[in-house]
Amino acid sequence: MSEEKNNGRMSIIVRTIASSVFPFIVIFSFYIIMHGHLTPGGGFQGGSVAASAIVMLIAAYGYRKVDERVKENSLACIESIGAIIFVAVAFVGLFMAASFMYNFLVGSPFFGEIPHGGNTGILNSGGILPILNIAVGLKVMAGLSAVVAVMALSAGEKK
Numbered sequence: 001m002s003e004e005k006n007n008g009r010m011s012i013i014v015r016t017i018a019s020s021v022f023p024f025i026v027i028f029s030f031y032i033i034m035h036g037h038l039t040p041g042g043g044f045q046g047g048s049v050a051a052s053a054i055v056m057l058i059a060a061y062g063y064r065k066v067d068e069r070v071k072e073n074s075l076a077c078i079e080s081i082g083a084i085i086f087v088a089v090a091f092v093g094l095f096m097a098a099s100f101m102y103n104f105l106v107g108s109p110f111f112g113e114i115p116h117g118g119n120t121g122i123l124n125s126g127g128i129l130p131i132l133n134i135a136v137g138l139k140v141m142a143g144l145s146a147v148v149a150v151m152a153l154s155a156g157e158k159k
Contacts, residue, residue, distance in 0.1 A: 010060045018060035025053035033137040037126035043136025050137065051144035063152035072149060075142040082138030089128050089135070103127040 010018075029049035036042025058066050093102030106127035 015060045018056050022053050022057060025056070026050055029053070029137070029141070033133050034130060036133040037129040043133040044140050046133070047137040047140025048144060050141040051148070054141075054145040055148050058148060058152050063149065067149070067153075070145070070149075072146055075146045075149070079139050079142035079146070082135045082140075082142065085135035086132060086139070089131050093128070101128070103129075105131075 029046045031046075032041040032049055033043055033046030036046065054066070054070065090101045093104050094100045096102060096104045104127070
């Protein structure tokens with residue numbers, strides 16, 4: 001099938017595999033983000049993995065089809081939400097303890113008593129770090145996806 005007839009899409013096999021693998025890649029990216037304070041990884045790495053899942057869909061289905069589901073405006077909104085969460089958590093620490101990025105969640109009833117910093121066996125032992133990882137993950141995922149979407153759009157216009 002020619003490129004014009006196929007509308008920038010790959011074969012049915014590639015599209016089926018991409019659709020099947022997509023949820024697992026996104027779940028893995030959430031795992032990397034949430035365990036970033038305990039293991040190698042974090043917001044940037046997890047956000048990059050999530051963005052690679054969107055890039056895989058763009059490669060399999062073409063930019064136009066993915067753009068119908070994921071608009072660039074929604075990516076910009078997600079990126080802004082990540083930045084707002086990051087800055088808000090930083091300023092809450094400033095207001096609670098007169099220290100920017102103060103880890104105000106350590107020792108709280110929700111996060112339990114942590115005797116000597118983080119514990120590798122307890123996921124919620126990071127205080128504000130998991131929240132900051134989520135914020136960075138949102139920002140990186142949306143930013144990298146938007147960059148690839150713009151590149152795919154400009155490549156499609158040159159044909």
